[in-house]
Amino acid sequence: MIKEILEIPRILREFIKSPFVFDATALRKIKLAKRILIVGCGTSYHAGLLGAIFFEELSGKPVRVVSASEASHQNLNYDLVVVVSQSGETKDVLEFLRKIKPKKIFTIGISNSKNSLLSRLADFNIYQNVGLEKSIPATKTFISQVAILLQLALMGNKKNASLHESFKKLPNLMEKILERQEKIRAVAEKYKSFDKFFILGAGFNFPVALEGALKFKEAAGILAEGMLAGELKHGPITLVDKSSASLLIMPKDLRYWENLSLLLEIKKNGGPVVAITTEGNKDLDKIIKDVIYIPKTEELLYPFLATLVLQFLAYSSGVLRGYNVDKPRNLSKAVRI
Numbered sequence: 511m512i513k514e515i516l517e518i519p520r521i522l523r524e525f526i527k528s529p530f531v532f533d534a535t536a537l538r539k540i541k542l543a544k545r546i547l548i549v550g551c552g553t554s555y556h557a558g559l560l561g562a563i564f565f566e567e568l569s570g571k572p573v574r575v576v577s578a579s580e581a582s583h584q585n586l587n588y589d590l591v592v593v594v595s596q597s598g599e600t601k602d603v604l605e606f607l608r609k610i611k612p613k614k615i616f617t618i619g620i621s622n623s624k625n626s627l628l629s630r631l632a633d634f635n636i637y638q639n640v641g642l643e644k645s646i647p648a649t650k651t652f653i654s655q656v657a658i659l660l661q662l663a664l665m666g667n668k669k670n671a672s673l674h675e676s677f678k679k680l681p682n683l684m685e686k687i688l689e690r691q692e693k694i695r696a697v698a699e700k701y702k703s704f705d706k707f708f709i710l711g712a713g714f715n716f717p718v719a720l721e722g723a724l725k726f727k728e729a730a731g732i733l734a735e736g737m738l739a740g741e742l743k744h745g746p747i748t749l750v751d752k753s754s755a756s757l758l759i760m761p762k763d764l765r766y767w768e769n770l771s772l773l774l775e776i777k778k779n780g781g782p783v784v785a786i787t788t789e790g791n792k793d794l795d796k797i798i799k800d801v802i803y804i805p806k807t808e809e810l811l812y813p814f815l816a817t818l819v820l821q822f823l824a825y826s827s828g829v830l831r832g833y834n835v836d837k838p839r840n841l842s843k844a845v846r847i
Contacts, residue, residue: 511645511647511649511729511825511828511835511836512825513645514643514644514645514649514650515649515650515688515818515821515822515825516688517640517641517650518649518650518653518684518818519681519682519684519685519688520681521640521641521650521653521654522653522654522657522680522681522684522814523681524639525639525654525657525658526677526678526680526681529661530636530637530658530661532634532665533634535616535633535634536616536618536633536634537665539589539590539616539634540590540618540662540665541665542589543571543589543590543616544571544572544589545571545572545574545587545588545589545590546562546565546571546572546573546574546588546589546590546591546592547573547574547575547576547581547584547586547588547590547591547592548561548562548573548574548575548576548591548592548593548594548659549575549576549577549578549581549591549592549593549594549603549606550575550577550578550593550594550595550603551577551578551579551595551600551602551603552648552724553596553648553651553652553655553721553724554594554595554596554600554648554652554655555575555577555578555594556652556717556718556720556721556724557594557652557655557656557659557717557721558575558592558594558659559575559716559717559720560656560659560714560717560718560813561573561575561592561594561655561656561659561660561662561663562574562575563713563714563717564659564660564662564663564664564810565659565662565663567663567810568663568664568670568810569663574588577602578593578595578600578602578603578605578606579602581602581606582602582605582606582609586610586613586615588615589615589616590615590616590617590618591610591615591616591617591618592617592618592620592659592662593606593607593617593618593619593620593628593632594620594621594655594659595619595620595621595626595628596621596622596638596643596648596651596655597621597622597623597626598619598621598622598623598626598627598628598629599623599626599627599628600628603628604627604628604631607628607631607632608631611631616633616634617631617632617633617634618632618633618634618635618636618662619631619632619634619635619636620635620636620638620655620658620659621635621637621638622637622638622639622640622643622651622654623637624637636658638651638654638655638658640654644836645835645836646728646836646837646838646841646842647724647725647728647729647824647835647836647838649725649821652721652817653814653817653818656813656814656817657814660677660810672808673808673810673811676807676808676811677811679807680807680811680814680815683804683805683807683815684814684815684818686805687804687805687815687818687819687822688818688822690802690803691822693802694802694819694822694823694826695822695826697784697800697802697823698823698826698827698830699826699830700800701755701782701784701827702827702830702831704732704753704754704755705732705733706732706733706734706749706753706754706755707723707726707732707733707734707735707754707755707756707757708734708735708737708742708746708749708750708754708755708756708757709722709723709726709734709735709736709737709756709757709759709820710736710737710738710739710742710756710757710758710759710769710772711736711738711739711758711759711816712738712739712740712759712765712768712769713763713764713765713809714763714809714810714812714813715759715761715765715812715813715816716736716737716738716739717813718759718813718816718817718820719736719737719738719739719759720736720737721736721817721820722734722736722757722759722816722817722820722821722823722824723735723736724736725820725821725824725825726820726823726824726827728824728838728841729824729825729827729828729833729835729838730824730827730828730831730833730835731828731831731833731838732827732831739758739759739760739765739768739769739772740768740772742756742772742776743772743775747775747776747779750776750779750780750781751779751780751781752780752781752782754781755781755782755783755784756776756781756782756783756784757783757784757785757786757820757823758772758773758776758783758784758785758786759786759812759816760773760785760786760787761786761787761788761804761809761812761815761816762787762788762790762791762806763809763812764809766787770793770794773785773794773797773798774797777797777798782798782800783798783800784798784800784801784802785798785800785801785802786801786802786803786804786816786819786820787801787802787803787804788803788804788805788806788812789803789804789805789806790806791803802819802823804816804819
């Protein structure tokens, strides 16, 4: 798992240098699509949630995201379906694709395997090309899926030149985060005995909170719940006390002050808090002891940086708690490429 986390900056750099190429049919289908559905399971589902936010923010197209286990039961009134599966062998995903095949809906498959069943069932395929991922908790493949979905959302959108340029700088920013491993490991050490975690994010960072919570469950055996930051006050805050830790993803963006208000509410109720925020923000040092800083970038790109922190934090927590982070119990993974 740690090997694959450390590969992420290089993989993203290679993706930027050699982006995927569309054929004319796929390009036309994406540009003309009015209703888009994204389907995936687990980590791929979380990538889809983030992809939908990218699409709606950058193109204004309505996008729905459904878990593959539920997708077959939906009213499939869509003209484009994007199916995300790291292995390309996920049973629920394949069953969904077989069901919609007769409906002639154009499908794009995103996977890390050129020899998978998904690659044969989808009308057009985008391959992640990140190499074999042996660890069951997906790390580099999640980042790759999110990068691909961002590029899909950016297609034909020339107004976002600054976003393109900022995206190119992401590998360097990620390397800066990985240089701070000891700081992140120290936070993991402090909270390794906690079995209850709330991971909170708003806007672009809500799917990151869900994915971070999944990593804590898989790699560290911690019952982590990812949720919209604003939802904590609508019931779950009754569980906040000194035995439950909260991790707030709160870069200095448009949602920052809302998140800060929530942080103060959690602290008032006696709950310890870890915050992920932007470099240069000194507001939190006076309020809490555990702050992890990420480099400044555009609002849409903070999820990439926050994800990397959460992956390393979950990995470190699992190692410190004596878990087999690569092969969590009861889980398996198809890794054929």
